[in-house]
Amino acid sequence: MLISNVYRPMIFSCQGTQRLADVARQMVEHKVGALAVLDGERLAGIITERDLVTALATSADPASQTAAAYTSTKIRTAALDEDSRDVARRMLDAGIRHLPVDDQGRLVGMVSMRDLLALETWAL
Incomplete structure (x- = not known):
């Protein structure tokens, strides 16, 4: 299945200048485990x-x-037209649980391991 059918098309983000307490509050408020910086x-x-x-x-x-002091800046992304299994494999290999999703260089959402696990579970 393509990432375009799995990812969350909402962009929850923060600026690098924001305090970590504010970042944590945003994650709690939106019930997410990562924010785009x-x-x-x-x-x-x-x-x-x-x-x-x-x-x-x-x-x-x-x-x-x-x-900014704790942001991971080695940016990996998933493309909308990528296969979800390829993205899951890449995430496992890199030891990461969230990937920003882009469409021709424009940030359009986020995909998480939870999203990919749900896909595999529901597909059974």
Whole structure:
């Protein structure tokens, strides 16, 4: 199945200048495990629950830290026309649980391992 049939076409995001507490609140509010980090409107990276845990474990004052300090900037994306199994394999190989989805270079949503697992479970 194509990613276009699986991904969530909502973009929950933050700016790199936002405090981690605000980022965590957004994740809770939207019930998501990752946010796209934007620099203006450009995708600058992704921040995940794992990144927030790292901040808690390594910073003397995580509340004063910004999203940019813990953003994963090695950006991998999925394309709408990619096969979901190929994307799942790539995510497993990289040890990541969320991928921004783009359409010809434009951010259009996010796909998570949960989305891909649901697809496999419901397809049985």
